[in-house]
Amino acid sequence: MPLSMMKSGIHAAVLLSVCLAGRTVWSEEVQLTVQDVPQPLAAAVKQLETREGWGITYEEPPDRPAPKGSITLTYDVTDATRTDARLQEEVLTRLLAQQDGKEAPRFRLVQAGGLWHVTPKQGSPLEIPITLARQERPLGELLRLLCVEVSKQSGTQVELGSTAGLPLESRVTLEAVTREPARAVLARLLNSSRQRAAWTLRTQGAERKYVLSAHRIFRLTGGTLGPAPSK
Incomplete structure (x- = not known):
């Protein structure tokens, strides 16, 4: 927009x-x-x-x-x-x-x-439980790996789309995941003490595949970003 x-x-x-x-x-x-x-x-x-x-x-x-x-x-x-x-x-x-x-x-x-x-x-496909081994890779690779695993487990194609403002080459450690909802895993991958990020998941094309687009959270009106809501 x-x-x-x-x-x-x-x-x-x-x-x-x-x-x-x-x-x-x-x-x-x-x-x-x-x-x-x-x-x-x-x-x-x-x-x-x-x-x-x-x-x-x-x-x-x-x-x-x-x-x-x-x-x-x-x-x-x-x-x-x-x-x-x-x-x-x-x-x-x-x-x-x-x-x-x-x-x-x-x-x-x-x-x-x-x-x-x-x-x-x-x-949503992101509610599907996924299992992944512990690994350290660039953030971009881990995001694509998550999309592949969600596609496999849900039977619905999910592809990685735009990633505005994200450091895709930065190496990130993903701890072992055992049947955890993909949404929770994705939130951990994208959010840390150094950055906050969110995403959209939209359908695309006649085959109704999903495209996952992630982005840094910016407050355009100035000031600092609010903290994450407490659980």
Whole structure:
């Protein structure tokens, strides 16, 4: 999505100052808007990530993508509550609730591996348990290996797509995995003390294969990224 669209889709409607314990706290009312776009939930998730720095993944349903639509959501945030997992969960839950009653795939919110996951209720290939031996390889090789293993175990083709901002040549140690959901393994591979990353999983082509695209999490409005939500 173009940067100009993301900036125009989200704006601060009101700034309020209140006194709390002798100091001024700024509360910002944010209106998040996506209008008449394909896969509006995916677009709204991306806007939340780039505005607030929240780690959110989006996994597309296997049968069909969401139809074109619009979403408007208003919420209040401060510098303190921005990093609060309770606010993140509340905002994302309200966002998903807008899909109820519409002719659109149904989603659920899952918290795992320090990330929020917007994933279809009917399941995702990344829920498949996988088993991998302990190994040290470049990150790019491990990501492709994970896609191969998910494809084998799920019977659905999963390919690695774009990897914006990720150090694919950096060597990473993957500890042995025994029948653990691929989503949890992927979250560990992509997130460490030095970096935070999320992904999208989308269907592509007539054969309905999946493409896994991963990216660094950047908060475009400035400031530091919020910490991962506690388990």
